[in-house]
Amino acid sequence: MLHLFPLWLAVRGRHNFTNLSRWGEYGEDTYRQNFARPFGWLEFNATLASQQLGQHLAIAFDPCFVPKSGKHTAGIGYFYSGCAGRELRGLEFSGIAAVDLADKAALHLEAVQTDGFKEGESLLAFYARILCERKEALLKLSRYVAADAYFARQPFVDTLLGEGFQLVTRLRKDARLRYLYNGPKLKRRRGRPKTYDGRINPYALREDHFTRCAQAEDGSWVAYQSTVNVQSWKRNAKVVIVHHLDGQGQIKSAKIYACTNTAMDGAEVLHAYQCRFQIEFLYRDGKQHAGLAHCQARSPEKLHFHLNTALTAVSLAKAAYYLSAPPQERKAFSMADVKTQYANDLLLDRFIATFGIGPQISKINSIRERFRAIGKIAA
Structure with a gap:
């Protein structure tokens, strides 16, 4: 590994076994054989993150598509590509990263290929299992998982909460939210006491429930927070609704963010979700400069090794040439x-x-x- 990481950063052209043998000190077969050996990627990267990042962390989780040709590659199929906006043939892996909420910097933890489903297991359940199987190492870093709106579904939420995680995510714009009833209890009435106080209209919030928690310096958006009931989750959550304003101060759109921890401040919920995007920079640098999509192997072991080598090399470079400097002296990471x-x-x-x-x-x-x-x- 001491030989591989500097070589990975020095290679020009494609990051495959043939090119590694041209630039490196070993033959092509040596690289092929070693890529089939196991390595503790999560333990290695978690140690790096705990040394280089601060104390206020979140776990970013996001699947990523990489193109791949061939018929016999393990796990190849049709997966959704965010860049193309449709399903393409290739590979998908679930990326897990540690995000420093103070520095807004992310370091890779592990990439797990979307393959090896259990009988009757759905894709959403597979994603949840990836996190739950690694909870011992992940919970040492943070109990907050930041994921996009695709994961704002009850089965995923319930599974993570059952393992000790808290989810920060975004809800659909038509999500059914209900005010919690905070009025006096009515006596001498049959049936269950009143729990909810009507459905929430994101464009017309009640001031007795929602309070302002954050706003843009240029006045382009304002965020409001409250503890409400998310009907699809069948539980209460801290919800932040962001109003995006036009030049006259009128609401032109609204976005809804949520956290399963009702005690979390609304501004922190919004900030944690916004920092989730830092994992995309790891994917960008991995694809553009670290050969994330260059693997020529077909076995799941070698694919796993290649994906994690590419993203770990990006994290090591960021730790050595960006995070190592004091915050006030840092330049843009290249x-x-x-x-x-x-x-x-x-x-x-x-x-x-x-x-x-x-x-x-x-x-x-x-x-x-x-x-x-x-x-x-x-x-």
Whole structure:
């Protein structure tokens, strides 16, 4: 692994076994065989996250599609692609990441391929099982799971709550929400006491139930919070409704966010869901610079190893060249510059070894930093 991660960042072109053998020190068969060996990705990345991120964390969960051709690859099929807006043929994996809510930075934890369903198991139940099977390691980081609106369904919610997690998500705009009745109890009446006080219209909120919890500096949106009943969940939840305003201050759209923990502040609910998007940056850098979709293997073990190597390499680069600096000194993180630097380092070391030059002589040390910066976008 000490050899693989720097090599992965230095490789130019496709990240497959053939190209690794061209740039690396071993033959193609050696890389193939080692990719079939198990590695504790979750334990390794959880340790990295606990060392590099702060104390206020959330677990981001989001499936990701990667294209893949062939007929005999494990788990290949048709999956929804958010970029294409439709189902495409390829592979899907469920990405789990730790998100620092203070720094708004995410580090990869583990990628699990969508494959190996139990008999009669639905896709939603499979996603929930991925998190529940890893609860021991995940709960040490955070009990809050941030997921998009697809996961705002009762079976997924109930499963996570039963294992000790709390869910932060977004609800459909037509979700049926009900005010909780806070008035006096009526005596001498038969039947169950009054529990709810009418359905919520997201565009006309009652001031005796909803309070303002956050707003944009430019006045483009205002957020209101309240504890209400989510009928589809059959439970109460902390709900945040965000009104997006036009130039005249009129409501043009509304979005609904929810957290199963009713004690959580509405501004924190909104912030945690917004930070969920940081996992998308891991996917972007993994696809553009770390060969996330380049795997040429077909076995589930090698696919699992490749997906996690690509995303872990992105996390290691971010930890080394972004999170290691004090927050006030950080510049924009560029995965392209990190790859350029590692490629330059690899070439310089090859030149030194080929010509038999001492790597520690003063002339080499004086030009090393200039050589590493060749081709960088922000040198």
